[in-house]
Amino acid sequence: MSQPKTLFDKLWDAHVVKKSEGYPDVLFIDRHFIHEVTSPQAFDGLRKRGIPVFNPSRTTAVPDHNVPTLEQHLPIKEALSRHQVETLRKNTAEFGITLYDLGHPYQGIVHIIGPELGLTLPGMTIVCGDSHTSTHGAFGNIAFGIGTSEVEQVLSTQCILQYRPKTMRIEINGTLGKGVVAKDIILYVISKISASGATGYFVEYAGDAIRNLSMEARMTICNMSIEMGARGGLIAPDETTFNYIKGRKFAPQGAEFDRQVEAWKKLKTDEGATYDAVLKYDAADIAPMITYGTNPGMGIKVMDRIPTVEELKDVTEQASFKKSLEYMGLEPGSQLLGKAVDYVFIGSCTNARIEDLRAVASLVKGRKKAENVEVWVVPGSKQVEEQARKEGLDKVFEEAGFQLRQPGCSACLGMNEDKIPAGKYCISTSNRNFEGRQGPKSRTFLASPLSAAAAAITGKVTDVRSLV
Known part of the structure; x- marks a missing residue:
């Protein structure tokens, strides 16, 4: 009988390419998102070494941090912002990466477009040079932010060196009161454990108060895992997840979707699996x-x-x-x-x-x-x-x-x-x-x-x- 595993451990183990005692694991990355702020030096690194992007189809680019939110059809006024966005255009064109530029119907904040386009799916490893990559964990995947040198690692090898974090389960049960929404849940948890209370951990959110949330609300919760020091946060996929994904632009379609759903249903923590830490809260105690x-x-x-x-x-x-x-x-x-x-x-x-x-x-x-x-x-x-x-x-x-x-x-x-x-x-x-x-x-x-x-x-x- 195999040892019961947490969802995090199942996902991590499924993506380890190489393991060596005392060294970080080599982890395969399914989906890589990039934006204009943390990618320029990574592309320069590839140029200096004369190497291509290993698998351009697994990387998606979008400008979001430096873009104006008025008159986006005009050239960007701020010189530095304009330069960063133009550099992203140049780099993605040179290395054959899909870019959803300003004016494109799919442009938006990197962590919002991934899920809405069906690029973010259960069971994946997802990284981006942005700390709030943990947002994607709402779909039952391992998603975390990385630094610029790591962006270069992923572009050049589709893998990343990572030490395995500890696991934490945060369980919230009961019914939320009037006027209380997902943002209140996560601010409440952070106020309880502090901005460093989950440092070194990957958090799984569970309990019926989490189960009853929509996908968009779950994304809000996972998004702010970083604000308590966690490496990332995730929620096991369920019917709510599958219904959200169905029919989205890049999601599997038809019979392939049904086949994937059967696999996704297995993405949950086993009965009897242990975490390094477990916290429990009552939804009724949460206020705005x-x-x-x-x-x-x-x-x-x-x-x-x-x-x-x-x-x-x-x-x-x-x-x-x-x-x-x-x-x-x-x-x-x-x-x-x-x-x-x-x-x-x-x-x-x-x-x-x-x-x-x-x-x-x-x-x-x-x-x-x-x-x-x-x-x-x-x-x-x-x-x-x-x-x-x-x-x-x-x-x-x-x-x-x-x-x-x-x-x-x-x-x-x-x-x-x-x-x-x-x-x-x-x-x-x-x-x-x-x-x-x-x-x-x-x-x-x-x-x-x-x-x-x-x-x-x-x-x-x-x-x-x-x-x-």
Whole structure:
């Protein structure tokens, strides 16, 4: 009788090409995504060594970080951004890699286009030179971010050197309360275990609260595995997964799809398999969440108050806690509820899918944004943008005074024109609230799309349950 295995162990073992004691494993990579920021040096490395891309058909490229979200038909204004996007065009043409460029109907944020095109499938290994590659783990695969030298490894060999991480199971059971969505679940977990609580682990999310989530919600959860230090996160595939994949552009079709589904059904953790760590939470304890500090672990339930220095569990955190609140202009022990905000950003690879936009539209329909707030809604892809317009969500946003932009990473990170001005407060559906992440000296509160929409309407931090 073979030893029971976790889903992670099954996937990892199926992709190990070579194993040597004391060395990293050589892992085969099924799907490689690249964008304009972390790929240029990798291509230069190939040129210097005079070698081709080993298997161009397994790599897909898209510009997303440096692209403007207005007037994408015009040349990019920022010189560095323009140069990076042009370099991606040149490199992909030279090495024979598929590029979904600006204006292409499949362009969008790299972690949003993979799933929606059916390029992301269960049982795969997936990498990209971007930490939020863990998003793809929602389909029951091993997906993680890599550095530029590793991008070169994958381009040249379709393999990567990796030490095997430990395994962690995070189980959430029970029923979610009113106004609580996937983003709240993951912010809640990170607030419990801290921004480094899963360092060295690959996390499997399980339990009926996870099972009951849509694919788009599962992607939100896996996306932020990185924010607790994990190497990645995954969820075993099920009927929800198969229904999502069916009929997508590059997914298997017809009889081949049915054959694949039979194989995918076996992708689950065996009864009796052990993990290096197991955490369990009750869905009923999760409320709409918001961060108050400068790392994603500094989160509270929206109706709670910011802790005081004395309440910190770890004494070593005191100095960084004080520095963080000083940067944010907040007082220990105070409440965030009612705090005025200047910007609301709805977008990023965490929350820019059609379900996110629908949720926002359902809350703001017939309402107007507060006068003191500027609201940007940035769809995660051209397909999401097109669907939103088809459903008339653009009209709902327009009437509410929200600006619907074109796809890109936008204000998630200060790498393009969409920056939050210094000292201003932004409620953001993105994944990171580091100092200056959304622009120099900008201040970020992370929250769900529903909570962001509530703040847009009221002009301040609001418990969305009062509006639902």
